[in-house]
Amino acid sequence: MNKKELKQEVEELKDLENNWDSYGACPITERSIEKANYIIDLIPRESLSANPCVVPINDGSINLEWTYKNKELELETDGKQIIYLKCENSFCEEGYLQLDDKNFKKKFYDFFEWLGCKRYPCPKCEAGELYDSNTGGMFGSMIECDNPKCNYNYSDL
């Protein structure tokens, strides 16, 4: 999953018509699509390894959601702030992060740190994370996957 595919999923929500959930849901607005794309532009690359989900809401808005191990993260924006919901073992916390907060980027990235996303997802397998097995070596790096069943490696030695 990359950002382009994620935006494609958002784009497809345009096709939802009035009452798309048969409980009287509103169609997804152009503005909701812009807002979802705004968040997608902000999310760090590693968050893409934790199966982000584009979820239409019956009021016409769009949530971005991650479920990772025993944790769940939902993000939405109203254009002024990020509205977040963090759940861990069914204990949930809701809050706001102002877009003009001077530590915005750090606080925003903290969501994904908390979620436990892999920083360097393996390009070859789902489960692995890349690490440098030549750390402390004099020259270059030897990048390997930590999944014993995967043989991905890359070296510039």
Ligand SMILES: [Zn+2]
């Ligand atoms: Zn791998």
